[in-house]
Amino acid sequence: MGQIKPERRTRTDLIATAVIAAIVVVAGVLMWWTSSARQSESVPATSDAPIQLPAENVPRQVSVSWSTPSEVTAIPQITRDSVVSANGGTVVAHAVADGKQRWRYSRNLPLCATAAGWSGGDNSVLAVFRNSRGCSEVMSLRASTGTRHMSRSSDADSEVHLSIDSSYALLYGPTRLETWGSNLVRGIEYGRIDAPVNPDVTPGRSECRLYSALSGADRVAIVERCDGDPGYRLTVLSSNLTSDEKIRQWGSTLITTSASSPPPRVIAATDSTIAVYDGGGDQTGAVGVPGGPRIRLFSPQAEVRADHPVAGDPGAPVRSEPIAEQGVISFWTGKSTVVLDATNATPLFQVAGSIGAGTIMAGQLLVPMPGAISVRRAYDGREEFVIPVDRKDAAGREPAAPVSLRVIGSTIVEQRDSNLVALH
Helix, strand or coil, rough: CCCCCCCCCCCCHHHHHHHHHHHHEEEEEEHHHHHHCCCCCECCCCCCCCCCCCCCCCCCCEEEEEEEEEECCCCEEECCCEEEEEEEEEEEEEECCCCEEEEEEEEECCCEEEEHHHHHHHHEEEEEECCCCCEEEEEEEEECCCEEEEEEECCCCCEEEEEEEECCCEEECCEEEEEEECCCCEEEEECCCCCCCCCCCCCCCCCCEEEEEEEEEEEEEEEEEEECCCCEEEEEEEECCCCCCCCCEEEEEECCCCCCCCCCCEEECCCEEEEECCCCCCECCCCCCCCEEEEEEEEECEEEEEEEEECCCCCCCCCCCCCCEEEEEECCCEEEEEEECCCCCEEEEEEEECCCEEEECCCEEEECCCCEHHHHCCCCCCCEEECCCCCCCCCCCCCCCEEEEECCCCCCEEEEEEEEEEEE
16 A cells, blocks of 8 residues: 655645734734733732621720721622722722731722622622723622632623622613622613613613612612603512513502602612602602602502601712611611611611711611711610711811711721721
8 A cells, every 4th residue: 555645735835824823823912912811910818817706795985997098989898807998990808907908909990889799608899890881891809819700791881880789789870780690690681782682671661761770689679761751760670581581570660750850769679668768859659748858668569658758858969878787778868867677678767967877786776977976776766875986087177978887897887988997
């Protein structure tokens, strides 16, 4: 049997091979050059953080332990063992005792939003960065170490709000929203969708502007105004798609007769109730009820249930966010802190003259007041004692309201303007 001669490689073959190899190298370099890994810096934790046991008592006196800038957050972000700040394009986890850096994650992009969540499970910190597609780059970081966990990218508005409940993260802007699980797999997208795979997947409203949204109990409650609506609408959706890949709408109701007043704000979403702060615009379904600021309660199907008058501004303050802790939800209306039962969103009481939302420590409610923290019984609001707090800066200026509180271990953390301040 004769030997088969090898194919001869021509000069053209060699040139083609070289060109293909060069293209592969260039593509690899371009992928590396534009990758998030090259444009980021990750400095993980070098040791475990001490376990933060719940406080047994509320202190009678506190002093500033440490402080750090955090312009991206509106309320303190707390993980299982650290306090998280977000500034510029950098997320930092701080040791509770002294504020020293435990880990850091930076990008050469500005941060849009940062939130910590799922401390009883995945214990994650989500960081949302702005690029040419809006606030579209999302990174999940392991809260204990700061290492990259998961990431996702999709179309988004250039200004967004991020919140996390027990099951889902919610990101929304003026024209669209998304929910994700802790694995960053999308539950739903609603609003502006540039290239819908299935145009029949969403409810049949168009040109909707989203003013407020909050997730809870596997539902998303949204205050919006759509094409043809005379006033603001409350819409309640499922946080995840149905088995046939459609959005389930539990209900949608016009809740004001005009849009001449500031839009209402969703402040709670429970199994049985959606709570909305309404500053006193024209309210539908409130026949015979005098106007003025109030907490309005709706069913999960967006049906009107009850109204509770409160002291507040016509529009909820921009940086005021609800804080849910240990069975209660607190929300600052601009004139008072309203405390709601976290199970059914029923308002329990309000604290007049406060300057922000409160939190629970050792079973008692802590509410920020001018020059102090008011310590109250969580079930009826009766004041037990006051902790003096000097919040003046070097120039003698008080921080602008709201001042919001969170607690980790025996440390009280305040968000004052664009700074986090730890009190111990």
